Amino acid sequence: xxxxxxxxxxxxxxxxxxxxxxxxRNERILREGIPFNFRTAPIDPHDPFxxxxxxxxxxxxxxxxxxxxEANWQQEQxxxxxxxxxxxxxxxxxxETEEPxxxxxxxxxxINAWNMTEDSTMISIDLPFxxxxxxxxxxxxxxxxxxxxxxxxSRQMDAYVTVRILEGKGVxxxxxxxxxxxxxxxx
Amino acid sequence: xxxxxxxxALPELVREGLITADQADRIHMRYAAPQEQSGNRMLLLxxxxxxxxxxxxxxxxxxxxxxxxxxxxxxxxxFLPMAIGQGLVLFTLLKKRAVAGWKEGTAIFLMLAxxxxxxxxxxxxxxxxxxxxxxxxxxxxxxxxxYVPGSLVxxxxxxxxxxxxxxxxxxxxxxxxxxxxxxxxxxxxxxxxYVRELRRNGxxxxxxxxxxxxxxxxxxxxxxxxxxxxLEVALGIMGLAVAFCLVPLTYRSRTVRTGAWPFLGxxxxxxxxxxxxxxxxxxxxKREPGDHLGPDIWPLITMLAIGIVTYVLALRWxxxxxxxxxxxxxxxxxxxxxxxxxxxxxxxxxxxxxxxxLGLHTVITGLHLDxxxxxxxxxxxxSVTIALRFFDLDINDALKGVVFIALGIGFLFMxxxxxxxxxxxTHA
Numbered sequence: 248x249x250x251x252x253x254x255x256x257x258x259x260x261x262x263x264x265x266x267x268x269x270x271x272r273n274e275r276i277l278r279e280g281i282p283f284n285f286r287t288a289p290i291d292p293h294d295p296f297x298x299x300x301x302x303x304x305x306x307x308x309x310x311x312x313x314x315x316x317e318a319n320w321q322q323e324q325x326x327x328x329x330x331x332x333x334x335x336x337x338x339x340x341x342x343e344t345e346e347p348x349x350x351x352x353x354x355x356x357x358i359n360a361w362n363m364t365e366d367s368t369m370i371s372i373d374l375p376f377x378x379x380x381x382x383x384x385x386x387x388x389x390x391x392x393x394x395x396x397x398x399x400x401s402r403q404m405d406a407y408v409t410v411r412i413l414e415g416k417g418v419x420x421x422x423x424x425x426x427x428x429x430x431x432x433x434x
Numbered sequence: 435x436x437x438x439x440x441x442x443a444l445p446e447l448v449r450e451g452l453i454t455a456d457q458a459d460r461i462h463m464r465y466a467a468p469q470e471q472s473g474n475r476m477l478l479l480x481x482x483x484x485x486x487x488x489x490x491x492x493x494x495x496x497x498x499x500x501x502x503x504x505x506x507x508x509x510x511x512x513f514l515p516m517a518i519g520q521g522l523v524l525f526t527l528l529k530k531r532a533v534a535g536w537k538e539g540t541a542i543f544l545m546l547a548x549x550x551x552x553x554x555x556x557x558x559x560x561x562x563x564x565x566x567x568x569x570x571x572x573x574x575x576x577x578x579x580x581y582v583p584g585s586l587v588x589x590x591x592x593x594x595x596x597x598x599x600x601x602x603x604x605x606x607x608x609x610x611x612x613x614x615x616x617x618x619x620x621x622x623x624x625x626x627x628y629v630r631e632l633r634r635n636g637x638x639x640x641x642x643x644x645x646x647x648x649x650x651x652x653x654x655x656x657x658x659x660x661x662x663x664x665l666e667v668a669l670g671i672m673g674l675a676v677a678f679c680l681v682p683l684t685y686r687s688r689t690v691r692t693g694a695w696p697f698l699g700x701x702x703x704x705x706x707x708x709x710x711x712x713x714x715x716x717x718x719x720k721r722e723p724g725d726h727l728g729p730d731i732w733p734l735i736t737m738l739a740i741g742i743v744t745y746v747l748a749l750r751w752x753x754x755x756x757x758x759x760x761x762x763x764x765x766x767x768x769x770x771x772x773x774x775x776x777x778x779x780x781x782x783x784x785x786x787x788x789x790x791x792l793g794l795h796t797v798i799t800g801l802h803l804d805x806x807x808x809x810x811x812x813x814x815x816x817s818v819t820i821a822l823r824f825f826d827l828d829i830n831d832a833l834k835g836v837v838f839i840a841l842g843i844g845f846l847f848m849x850x851x852x853x854x855x856x857x858x859x860t861h862a
Contacts, residue, residue, distance in 0.1 A: 251527060251581070251582045251583075252527065252582075254578050254581060254582045255523070255524065255527060255578070255582040257578070258575070258576075258578035258579070258582065259520050261574075261575055262516060262520070262548055262551075262575050262576075263513075265552065265571060265575060266512065266513070266551055266552055266555045269552075269555050269556075269559070269561070270509060270555060270558075270559075273558075273559040273561070295497075295565075296493055296496075296497060296549060296550075296553040296565075296568060297496075297497060297553045297556055297557050297568070298496070298497035298498060298553075298557065299497075300560075322610065323607075323610060376560065376561075378560055378561070378563075379560050380556075380557040380560055381501070382498065382500065382501040382502075383497070383498045385501075418559055418560070418561075419559075419560040430501065
C-alpha cells in the first residue's frame with residue numbers, strides 16, 4: 248500500500264508539474280519577451296485532441312541563405328536565428344550554430360540544409376511556433392479572410408502574428424489579418 | 435436449463451426424492467454466486483463506459499476551444515477535471531481498492547482528464563508541437579495508472595496511445611527516416627501489468643482484450659523499424675508471426691485466453707506465404723544481392739530470433755508439426771530464401787507446395803477434430819493458392835472458370851461430408 252501511494256504521489260506531481268511548467272514558461276515569455284511580427288499565411292487543419300487550428304507558414308521560412316562552409320550545416324540541425332526588424336516585420340539577421348550571448352532577440356529552431364556545390368550549402372529555417380488554435384468552426388473563416396486580404400499585385404497577404412521572444416523561445420500573442428486581430432474579425 | 439428455472443425446480447426435485455435437501459442447497463449456492471458476479475460485472479462495465487464517455491466528452495469540449503473565456507479561466511478549467519480525477523483515484527486507493535468498477539472507472543477518467551488538461555494548455559498558448567509529442571507526454575503522465583490503482587482498461591488505452599505515437603512519429607518526417615525507439619521501453623513498462631493480469635485474471639474477457647490489443651500493437655509497432663522495403667521484411671514478419679502462433683503453446687495452462695496471438699499470427703503467416711508464392715517477388719534477390727539490407731539487418735535478425743527462440747521454447751510442450759503446421763512455415767521460408775539465391779523457380783515451388791500441404795493438413799485436422807471453421811480454413815488456403823496461380827498463368831477463361839467451379843464444389847462437398855459425419859455421430 249505504501250509503495251502504491253508513493254507511485255500515486257509521483258504521478259500526481261508529474262501530472263501537475265508538466266502543464267504548470269509549460270504555463271510558467273509561456274507566461275514569462277508573454278510578460279518579458281520582445282515582440283516581433285512574423286509575416287504569415289495560415290491554412291486550416293484539425294487536431295483530434297486540441298481542436299481546430301491554422302498552420303502558420305512564414306515568409307521568413309522561404310528565405311534561402313548561403314551558409315558559411317566552415318559551419319558544416321546538417322539537415323534538421325538545431326540553429327539560433329538572430330532577428331531584426333525591417334519595415335515593421337521580423338527578418339533574419341544571421342543564423343548561428345551556438346546560442347548567442349550578446350543578443351536577446353533570437354529563436355531556437357531547426358534548419359533545412361542542402362548542398363549547391365561541393366563547397367557551398369544553402370539553408371532555410373523552420374520556425375517552431377507553427378500553430379494558432381481557433382474556436383471550432385472558425386478555421387475555414389480565417390482561411391477565407393486570408394485569401395480576401397491578398398494583395399493581387401504583390402501576391403502577398405496582409406497577415407502576421409505577433410510573437411514574444413525570450414531566451415530562444417517564442418509564444419504567439421496575436422494573429423492579425425488586414426490590420427485587425429482574429430478576435431476582432433470574429434466579433 | 436436456464437438458472438432461475440433450475441432453482442425453481444429444486445423443491446419439486448427434493449419432494450420427488452430425486453435429490454436430497456443438502457444437495458438442493460449446494461446447487462442453490464452454486465448458481466446464486468454467478469448472479470452476484472454478474473451484478474459486479476454490470477457495475478464494472480458501466481464504470482468503464484462512464485469513465486470513457488465522461489472523459490471523451492471532456493476532450494471534445496476542450497477541442498471546441500472557448501476563445502471568449504480568459505486565459506486564467508481556461509487554465510482553471512484545464513486543471514479542474516484532472517484534480518477531480520486524482521481525488522477519485524485516491525479515494526479508490528484508500529477505500530475501494532478491491533472494487534474493480536471503481537479502479538477502472540476512476541483510472542480511465544483521470545487518464546482522459548490528463549489528456550484534456552495538456553491539450554487545453556497547448557491550445558491556450560498556441561504551443562506548436564506535433565501530435566506524437568502530445569501523445570508521448572500524455573502516455574508518460576498516465577502510465578502509472580496501470581499499477582496504481584492497477585487498471586486494465588487504462589492499460590489498453592495506454593498501449594493504444596503508444597502505438598499511435600509510434601506510427602505518427604515514424605511517418606512524421608518527410609526528410610529523414612526516424613524510428614520510434616521510445617516505443618520499446620514504453621511497451622516494456624506494460625510487462626509487469628501483463629504478468630499480474632495473467633496470474634490473477636488469465637481466463638477473463640479483460641485479459642483476452644489485453645492480449646488482443648498488445649498483439650495488434652506489437653504487430654504494427656514492429657514494422658515501424660524498417661528503413662526500406664525489402665523482400666527480407668517478409669522474413670522478419672514471418673519470424674514474429676510464428677512467435678505469435680506459438681504463444682498459447684509456450685505454457686501448460688489451457689484456461690488462459692491468449693487466442694488473439696495465434697489468430698493474428700496465422701493471418702500474417704498466410705499473408706507472407708501468399709506474398710512469397712509469386713515468382714516475381716523473389717527476383718529482387720537477383721537484382722540486389724548481398725549487402726542491400728544495410729541497417730535493416732538488425733530488425734530482421736531480431737524478429738527472426740524472436741521466432742526461433744519461441745519455437746525452441748514451445749518444443750517443451752509440442753513436438754515439431756504437432757497439432758498445427760503453421761509454425762513450421764518459418765523453416766520452410768528460410769529454406770526457400772536460401773535456395774532462391776541458387777534458383778528462384780525452386781523457391782517458388784517450395785512455397786506453393788508448402789501452402790498446399792498446409793491447407794491439406796488443416797482440412798484433415800478440421801475433419802479429425804470435427805471443426806467446420808478449421809476445415810474451411812484449410813480449403814480456403816488450397817483454393818486461394820490455386821486461384822493465385824491460375825491468375826498468373828496465361829490460360830483461357832473457360833478453363834479458369836472450370837477450375838473455380840471445381841473449387842466451389844469441393845467446398846460444398848467437404849462441408850456436407852462433415853455435417854453428415856456429425857449427424858451420424860449424434861445418432862450413434
